[in-house]
Amino acid sequence: MPAALPARPAERAQLPAEFDADLRARLAALDAASDGHAAEQRPENTVLAYRSDWKARTKFCDQLQVPVTAATRGTLRAFVDYLWNREKRAYNTIDRKLAGVTVTLRQEYGVVIDPEDTKAARELLKDYRRRTRSPPRGRGKAPAMRVDALRQIVEKCSDDIFGVRDRAMLLLGARGPAAAEHRRRPGRQRAPGALRLPCRRTGPLKVLTPNRWPHGRLFR
Template sequence: MAEPVGRELVPAEFSAADLAPHPDDFGDALRSRLAAIDSASDSHAEDLRPHNTARGYASDWRTWQQFTAHAGIPVTAAGRGTLRGFVTWLWEEQRLAYATVDRKLSGVVVTLRREHQVPVTPEDTKAARRTLRDLQRRAAERGEVPRGRGKAPAMRIDALRAIVAACPDTLAGLRDRTTVLLGFAIAGRRHEVAALLVRDLVLEEGRGLVVDVRVSKTHPRVVAVPYGERKETCPVRTWLAWKDAAGLHDPGSPALRRMHRLGGVTRAGLSPQSVGTVITTAGQRAGVPIRFTGHSVRSGMLTEGRRAGKDRRALQAISGHADGSKVLDGYLQIADRWNDQDNGLAGIGL
């Protein structure tokens, strides 16, 4: 027989305190067991973390260790002053680019919180970022050349057509053409394109491909890729041609493959780095005077989509950007800056 205790029903022989003791009242055996669960959970979460992310955090932590050794402070001494000192050291002594300093700051803060249980406050992190912005502003006032490579150049439609036309009429050329067009169609990052499996691309007759972008550092998504207006730049027809020519029958195998030196298809899929190399090489082969990178197909699709008047939400559905994404805003501004409606100088009678 049960009787009410507060909002719960508990057996009459137990009290609510017996069923829900305060953590301060846990016994040593229970504390030990919970600690083991926490440790196992941390290990599992680490295993699930993308390899590139884990590798980046490890590199950021080594940089922090160098700074703390240079400053003569413990690695766990993370406060407003030390974080400001860190970004200043990276900017002035190591001469790193703004984006690199910002990323390393993020990596160090994450590692301090997760691995060392150091309670770095958001206010302290914001203070360090304000210092970094001030350092960048002062460098610009002194006339310093901007650091870093900047944003990846967008692969516009005219360049895409030239690249596709320049791919040789070979199996390797068909693979390259497929890589570029699929990457463009799904606004894919290098690792997203490299991770595609044969089963992730499903043909809907008369409509196009449904592409399941399962592996993403932000938002996995499903992208509907319609048949293209031009046969030569149609991602759907190109994929079907590559799939047939390469004999991709195993649904669990990589969609994009490495090639033998003699021109045959291997079982191994392209790595993210290889996807970037294919895109860069394809642009160079076409004689395009811009050095495209793996990210160029992503920025190119978003830029061209906006230029064609596509709605922001339609673009987000393809790229996986979150609502209000400042990164997406940057892509859209590239397309909007010459638009009559968005350019304040256009059509005013100059």
Template sequence: MTRTEMDDEAVAGELLPVTSPQVGDHLPAAADPDGAVLAAFDTAAVNHLADIRPGKTKAGYARDWQLWLQFLDWAGERTGRRVADTAVTRGTLVAFVVWLDQVVRAAPNSIDRRITGVTVTARREHGVEVPKEATVAARAALKPLKVDPERMARGRGKAPAATPEQIRAMNTAVPAPSGRKKHVPPAAALLRDRTLASLAFGIGGRVSEVSALTVDGIQLEGEGLKVYVPSVKGRPARTVPVAFGEHAATCPVRLWLTWREHLGRTDGPAFVPVDETGRLGQRRLSPDGCRIAITRAAQRAGIDTRLTGHSMRAGLVTTARKKGKRVEKIRAQTGHAMNSPVFWEYVREGELWEDAATDGLGL
């Protein structure tokens, strides 16, 4: 199924509710009382396994479900109707796999885990048993992706560091119509994406931090912006300066002021979803939404390197070091730990040509 076909396809199906009794429930007289007791034990076993599930696994399932909701929003914008959160059917689950592959560009193994996370959450948190035919169909759609070396290589290794030149190309590219509907992103979405990419680079932020930014946490001062980066996943919060840029197309200060005016408010999330008509959403753009916005902006600009949300963070470190910025100032901006091996890898990348061993040897 192509992405365009997925845009146009309407999917529907029936949901099967969970009706198994809980341990301790009163069991009415039945033709098969043993079966009722065994069903209660089965339910208790499911509950117990969920209770002892590691915290990391639970967090992963929560993230899978958030991606599922994001997919339903995306599909709803294109079909004109947003189905219920619990509409985990054969059609929607296969479309979810295609979306993760073609839009999010996730690795096949990650998609496999997402299928599990969505089905488990639907059952445990929402009382909906996903039909077996749905998961079988989803994994059938996934099977050919797992034998594609290029897809299997997704997400491996460190993210490529973005350059100011690449961000400038992203922010000045004129989007061409795509798909049978000849869809062009609305002006509000383009403005948001340009602001998001430049500000993410400016603060050297993780996509989770960019998602957590608030309007009132970004203040204009004499030489630029003072940005409060909230604590995410237990990491310390920080306040960092973001100076005016040299080019209007990538200046995070001017872009932010324009986007803030478009938002029309003084508090709440800094970045929100934008639908196909240009209407702004109310909730904050998720970390995955921030990452997808950056990746798709790079694709629209025809950039060969596949930039991700982390590319902005890596790009600040590498570019700042090339420009001679002090390591301690860079680290304070990004919030990296002193002993972070990834941070020092990007620093070394920025220093690669500084006093190179082969420079000026008369070769």
């Protein structure tokens, strides 16, 4: 029986410091290509949000007279303080801007922020939110559509078939506020030819209309 061949010794993997110039160039080209591909996959609203975040960062750095690439624990905390106390931004907005600035610094300037510095800035933001007793910040929940405002919109619609379509879509979408207004004013008579929009908590919505479309007279 022939003797077993000796096992081939495992080759030692090269360390990054041992890469030659040709390998470094190929890796750099791969990095650039992957960055371009990742940027193409990014949604447009994310790109716009990052741009807005960087604009706020640039404005802050101009006032503090520091470079935009100065991303230290102190500058990040000062950025949070600036957005909270000077700009009166909401908590979620500031948190998102921190993330957007971090991404922009890493991708466009090659500046990698220490995670502990980012954590310190977010802890300051949490302290601000915990200690404040002011009303909620930001735009908040949009107010409900009022019936009088809905009537003004409907009256602006044209009298052709497209206007009929637009009025129907508006009234169907606003059935909740219309029903609430009707409950507050139960004695009000419905205008002739208007859509009747009963609002139920359960079950399908049933829309009752006249036998024929009152062309040009919906909700009038």
